[in-house]
Every structure is written in structure tokens, then in C-alpha cells.
Amino acid sequence: MKVKIFTLRSQLAYGRNFDESQRVFLNAVSRAADVTFVVNSPDNCEQSDLDVIFVQTGGVEGTFLRMLPNMRQPIYLLTNGQNNSLAAAMEILTYLKDNGIDGEIIHGGAEHAARRISQLCKVNCARRKIADMRLGVIGKPSDWLISLPDYDKVRQLFGTELVDINLEQLTNNRRQESRQLPSWDEKEKQKALCLYGGAKFLVDKYRLDGFTLRCFDLLQTDTTGCLALALLNSERLVACCEGDIMAMLSMAVIRAACGSSSFQANPSRIDPEKNHVVFAHCTLPLDMTESYKFDTHFESGKGIAVKGEMKKGAVTVLRLSADLKHYFLSGGELLYNLDEKHLCRTQIAVRLDEDVNCLLRRPCGNHHVICYGDNVSLLEDVLDSYMLTRVR
Numbered sequence: 425m426k427v428k429i430f431t432l433r434s435q436l437a438y439g440r441n442f443d444e445s446q447r448v449f450l451n452a453v454s455r456a457a458d459v460t461f462v463v464n465s466p467d468n469c470e471q472s473d474l475d476v477i478f479v480q481t482g483g484v485e486g487t488f489l490r491m492l493p494n495m496r497q498p499i500y501l502l503t504n505g506q507n508n509s510l511a512a513a514m515e516i517l518t519y520l521k522d523n524g525i526d527g528e529i530i531h532g533g534a535e536h537a538a539r540r541i542s543q544l545c546k547v548n549c550a551r552r553k554i555a556d557m558r559l560g561v562i563g564k565p566s567d568w569l570i571s572l573p574d575y576d577k578v579r580q581l582f583g584t585e586l587v588d589i590n591l592e593q594l595t596n597n598r599r600q601e602s603r604q605l606p607s608w609d610e611k612e613k614q615k616a617l618c619l620y621g622g623a624k625f626l627v628d629k630y631r632l633d634g635f636t637l638r639c640f641d642l643l644q645t646d647t648t649g650c651l652a653l654a655l656l657n658s659e660r661l662v663a664c665c666e667g668d669i670m671a672m673l674s675m676a677v678i679r680a681a682c683g684s685s686s687f688q689a690n691p692s693r694i695d696p697e698k699n700h701v702v703f704a705h706c707t708l709p710l711d712m713t714e715s716y717k718f719d720t721h722f723e724s725g726k727g728i729a730v731k732g733e734m735k736k737g738a739v740t741v742l743r744l745s746a747d748l749k750h751y752f753l754s755g756g757e758l759l760y761n762l763d764e765k766h767l768c769r770t771q772i773a774v775r776l777d778e779d780v781n782c783l784l785r786r787p788c789g790n791h792h793v794i795c796y797g798d799n800v801s802l803l804e805d806v807l808d809s810y811m812l813t814r815v816r
Contacts, residue, residue: 425459425545428472429502430491434483438507446480449504449534456538459545473545476500476530479516482508488516498809499527500544502537526811546681547805553680555583557662558631562623563591563638565667571746571789573669581748581810584676586669587630591638595645598622603655608718608728612647616728620652627661634662634679636672640723648727650707651718657685657709664688665707671791674744674751678795681806685709686742686793687734691783692767699780700759701741703794704768708732712796722768731769733761739774740799744807745788750815751807752788754778755800778816786815 429450454461462470475496477488480503492499499520503509513529520527530540565572575586599621605613619642626632639649649665656663662679664672671688678686689703706722706729713732721729736758743752755777762771774794804814 425457425473425542425549426470427454427457427459427461427474427476427541427545428464428470429461430464430475430477430495431480432477432484432487432512433480434487436481436483438481442507445506446478446504450478452534453502453538453541456535457542457545459541473548474500474541476502476541479503479509479513480507482512484512485515485519489519497525497527499525500530501527502530502541504537505531526809543802543805546802547809550677550681550802550806551809554676557582557584557633557676557680558587559584559662559672559676560587560589560626560630560632560635561667561669562589562594562626562635563641563667564588565636565669566638566640569666569668569790571670573673573746573748577748578669578673582673584673587632589626589630589635591641594619594622594626594637595642597625599625605651606717612728613651615647616651619647619649620655623649623652623656623663627656632661634664634672634676636664636667636669638667639665643721643724643726646726648706648721648724648729650721650727650729653707654710654730658711660685665705666791668789668791670744670746670789671793674742674793677744677803677806678740678742678793678799681802682795682797682799684795684797685712686795687712687770687772688791688793689770689772690768690790691792692771694780694783696780696784699776701774701776701780701783702762702767702771703774703792704762704771705791706730706768706770708734708770719769729769734758734770734772735796736760737796738798739794739796740803741774741776741792741794742803743788743792744812745815748812750788750813752778752782752792752815753800753803753807755798758794782816788815
């Protein structure tokens with residue numbers, strides 16, 4: 425990762441070891457963060473993962489105002505606390521906040537500064553990936569999804585392009601695919617794999633990084649999209665059920681920030697006393713399974729659904745709201761897998777870190793997405809950078 429450094433210091437004379445002490449600090453941060461610092465100069469047009477203003481002394485506020493119009497926002501101010509640098513950084517950040525400009529002071533020892541700079545590089549990298557995404561909406565959202573985002577606002581906020589695609593393009597362009605899969609009715613497997621081939625065709629045709637599919641309409645053709653989505657998610661695409669655009673965007677944020685697949689699921693049961701949620705759905709990325717087998721689709725009893733066993737341990741749960749202003753985010757622990765007849769086929773019980781009553785009082789939508797690991801800090805930083813508000 426590459427970090428561009430802009431230096432601020434006053435014209436006053438400082439001790440002869442001043443320059444050396446600043447270099448020692450920057451070198452220590454660079455090594456601990458595993459980043460390369462590039463000192464900015466008028467002829468330096470290099471792209472960077474992060475721009476940082478290294479405030480070395482006090483008395484630099486006027487100089488900062490002159491350089492502000494050319495700075496990439498948010499503004500990050502690094503200071504080691506010497507020579508009144510923290511005081512100057514606080515004055516600068518106050519000005520930024522008073523004028524509606526986002527910014528932050530990175531202050532402390534080299535190790536602390538390194539951790540924060542490394543995290544911010546990951547945030548910027550995720551934002552670039554999100555902005556470059558083209559995501560398909562195949563067949564429009566399902567009728568029961570009534571809280572929907574505005575496409576133009578999605579593009580304005582994230583830079584992500586949403587592309588409407590008729591469902592007939594999928595059903596008319598099925599492609600035969602062969603895969604080694606668990607035993608199941610061979611005819612059903614072939615129908616599901618042909619749908620998988622058709623989805624891959626559309627991904628290539630429209631240059632998509634992912635899509636959401638109005639999958640319940642496929643039941644009229646006596647198959648389901650569950651297997652296709654399970655396979656495509658494990659191939660590092662974003663593949664989402666029911667035409668749920670906000671679940672798709674939530675999955676896209678996790679893919680961009682964490683590089684991992686996520687499980688789109690219904691909150692099927694909430695226990696406020698234990699702070700547990702049972703999540704369930706009929707598809708699961710195959711790269712998230714410890715083991716899996718096939719079953720029929722829950723609501724219809726048709727086709728193929730994926731009944732997966734997931735790994736116990738730390739997970740992160742995310743959902744973006746359709747107003748593009750809020751999000752729910754919680755760490756948690758996957759406690760166990762369930763095997764209940766009256767739920768969708770993949771079923772997990774999760775103890776949340778956040779109060780589950782938030783889901784009952786201020787929900788951001790139905791489907792939530794779950795990924796492995798504790799990614800709360802990174803995802804919070806990514807979403808806060810869009811000025812979204814975390815619901816609690």
C-alpha cells in the first residue's frame with residue numbers, strides 16, 4: 425500500500441535533530457503499517473491508497489487553508505505530539521468540522537498510528553472497489569420487498585452502477601454446465617446447473633461484478649436459483665436472492681472490504697432474553713460451508729436448495745437501509761446449526777454483540793448478511809466514510 429505524505433511545518437527554526445526525529449517517526453510508522461510513504465511534491469502525480477498531512481509543528485493553520493482546496497477528502501492529520509503539532513492539528517480539525525468537511529487526527533505512538541493508517545488504506549481500497557462495481561438486478565425486486573433504494577442515489581453515494589436485466593434473458597440463455605455435486609435427482613441438478621450457466625452468461629454479457637435475482641419467479645419453470653447463487657458466490661461474485669438490492673449492496677460492501685463471501689438470510693426468530701437470532705435461507709455460498717447437502721426449496725418443495733453446515737465462531741452481521749442513510753452492524757458468535765422442518769434449509773443461531781431489540785424497533789430491512797470473522801471495525805469505518813449512521 426502507498427501513502428502520500430504532505431508535510432506542514434512553520435518557518436521557525438527548530439533544533440538540528442528536528443528533521444531526523446521526524447524521519448525516525450515516519451519510518452517507524454511505515455514499517456509497522458507495512459506501507460510505503462511517498463513525500464508529496466509539485467511534480468508527484470502518483471496514485472496513492474491514502475493521503476496524510478503530517479503536521480510537524482504549531483503555527484501552520486494558515487498554510488493548511490491554502491492547500492485545502494487541492495486535498496482529497498476526508499482530511500487525515502498525522503501528528504507525533506512534538507513542537508505544538510497536536511495543538512495545530514486540533515485547530516485545523518475544528519475548522520474542518522465547522523465547515524462540514526470530514527477529517528480525523530491520527531495521534532499517538534508509531535504502533536497506534538500504523539494501525540490506523542493501515543485500516544484507512546483498507547477503507548479507501550474498499551471504496552474504490554465498490555465504486556467500480558456493476559451490479560445487475562435480474563427481474564426486479566420481489567413484490568414483498570417494499571423498501572427500495574433510488575438507483576441514482578446509489579450511484580451518487582457509492583459510485584456503483586445498477587443494471588436492470590429482464591428475467592427472460594436468464595431463462596432464455598441457460599447454458600449446460602457440469603460440476604461434481606452431492607447426490608440428488610439428476611434431472612433437478614441439470615436444471616439448476618443450466619440456470620447457473622445462464623447466470624454466468626449474463627455476468628459476462630453485462631460485465632457484472634454481481635447481481636440479485638427475482639428467484640421465486642423461476643419456480644414457474646420448476647427450478648430454483650439456490651444452487652446457482654451458492655456456486656457463483658463461491659466464485660467471488662456477489663449473488664443475491666429475491667431481487668433484494670440492499671442485501672446485494674451489503675454483500676458487495678463485505679466482498680470489497682473483507683474479500684469474503686457472505687450468507688444472505690432471514691432473521692427467522694429472535695430471543696431478546698439470550699440476545700440470539702436464528703438466521704435461515706435456502707442458499708449459502710459453498711465456500712462458507714463445512715459440509716452441505718441438497719434439499720428441496722422450503723416454501724415450494726421444488727428444485728434444489730442448499731442445506732449447509734457453517735463453522736462455529738466469530739461472525740459479523742450487516743444490513744444497509746434503503747434510505748441510504750443507516751445501517752445495522754454487529755459482531756457475534758455463531759453458536760450452532762439447526763435442523764428444523766419449518767425454516768429455510770440453512771439455519772444458524774447467532775448471539776449478537778448488539779442489542780437484538782434494535783432489530784425489532786429500528787430494522788434496516790429483512791435480509792441480513794453474515795460473514796465469518798470479526799470485521800466490525802473495518803466495516804464501520806467503510807460505511808462511516810459515506811456518512812451513514814449506525815443504528816443501535
